[in-house]
Amino acid sequence: MKVAYKLTDLKMRTCNGFQWELGKWYETTGEGELCSPSWLHFYSDPLVGMFLNPVHAGIENPRLFRAEVEGKFLDDNGTRCGYSRARLIEELPVPQISPVQRVRFAIFCVKEVYKEKKWNEWADNWLSGKNRTEESAAITESAIIAIESAVQNATSVTRSTEESAIYAAESATSATKSAFCAAESASIAAESKEIDLIGIAQKAMEE
Numbered sequence: 001m002k003v004a005y006k007l008t009d010l011k012m013r014t015c016n017g018f019q020w021e022l023g024k025w026y027e028t029t030g031e032g033e034l035c036s037p038s039w040l041h042f043y044s045d046p047l048v049g050m051f052l053n054p055v056h057a058g059i060e061n062p063r064l065f066r067a068e069v070e071g072k073f074l075d076d077n078g079t080r081c082g083y084s085r086a087r088l089i090e091e092l093p094v095p096q097i098s099p100v101q102r103v104r105f106a107i108f109c110v111k112e113v114y115k116e117k118k119w120n121e122w123a124d125n126w127l128s129g130k131n132r133t134e135e136s137a138a139i140t141e142s143a144i145i146a147i148e149s150a151v152q153n154a155t156s157v158t159r160s161t162e163e164s165a166i167y168a169a170e171s172a173t174s175a176t177k178s179a180f181c182a183a184e185s186a187s188i189a190a191e192s193k194e195i196d197l198i199g200i201a202q203k204a205m206e207e
Contacts, residue, residue: 001068002068002069002070002083003066003067003068003069004042004043004044004066004067004069004081004083004086005042005043005044005045005046005049005064005065005066005067005092006020006041006042006043006049006064006065006067006086006088007043007049007050007053007057007059007062007063007064007065008020008059008062008063008065009059009060009061009062009063010061010063012063012088014041014057014059015041015057020065020088021088022065022088022089022091023087023088023089024087024088025085025086025087026040026085026086026087027071027084027085028040028084028085029084030071030072030073030074030082030083030084034074034076034080034081034082038084039074039082039083039084040069040082040083040084040085040086041080041081041082042067042069042080042081042082042083042086043080043081044078044081044198045197045198045201046064046092046095047095047097047198047201047202047205048078048079048197048198048201049064049080050062050064050094050095050097051097051102051105051201051204052079052080056079056080062094063091063094064091064092064093064094064095065088065089065090065091065092066088066089066090066091066092067086067087067088067089068086068087068089069083069085069086070083070084070085070086071083071084071085071086072084078195078196078197078198079197095205097205098207100207101204101205101207102204103126104127104203104204104207105200105201105204107123107126107127108200108203108204109195109197109200110123111123112195112200113195
C-alpha cells in the first residue's frame with residue numbers, strides 16, 4: 001500500500017472547500033498540471049507538508065491525515081505530489097513547529113543551492129546560535145534592494161536562488177515572516193536542484 005499525507009482544515013476541507021471524509025475513496029483524471037482539480041494533492045512526508053503549508057494551501061490550524069494512494073502519479077520536485085485515486089485512512093498528531101525551526105528549515109534549503117561566502121558565514125553563525133541578531137542580517141540589505149527593484153520593474157520574473165537566500169535571511173529577523181519565507185525558500189530551492197526535503201525537515205526539527 002502506498003501512503004501519502006494530507007492537510008485539511010478543521011472541517012476536513014481543502015482547496016476551494018473540497019470536502020474529505022475518512023475512509024472514502026476519491027478519484028480524478030490525473031491529467032494536466034499538478035496545480036489543477038485533475039489531481040488529488042498530497043505530501044510525501046508530514047513534516048515537509050507542515051513546513052510548506054504556508055506557501056501552498058495556507059491552512060490555519062491544519063489537521064493531518066495519512067492516506068492510501070494509487071493510480072496516476074505526478075511529483076513537484078519533492079515539494080508536493082498528486083495522485084488520481086486516494087482515501088484518508090488515519091488522522092495523525094500535527095507536528096508542532098517553532099519559528100526557530102522554520103528558520104532552520106529555510107536556511108538548510110538555501111544552503112543546498114546558494115554558495116555565496118558571506119551569506120553562508122551568516123547562516124552558519126545563525127544556525128550555531130553564535131549570532132542571531134537583526135544586525136547580522138545586514139549583509140543581505142543591498143541584495144534585497146536589487147531584487148525588489150528587479151521584481152517591481154519586470155513583467156515576468158523567475159525567482160532566483162539568491163532571492164531564496166534573502167527570504168531565508170529575512171525570516172531569521174522576523175518571526176512573523178518565518179513560516180512563509182521558509183516554505184517559499186524550500187520550493188524555490190527544489191526547483192533549482194534535487195534536494196532531500198525530508199532529511200532537511202528532520203534536521204530542522206533538531207533545534
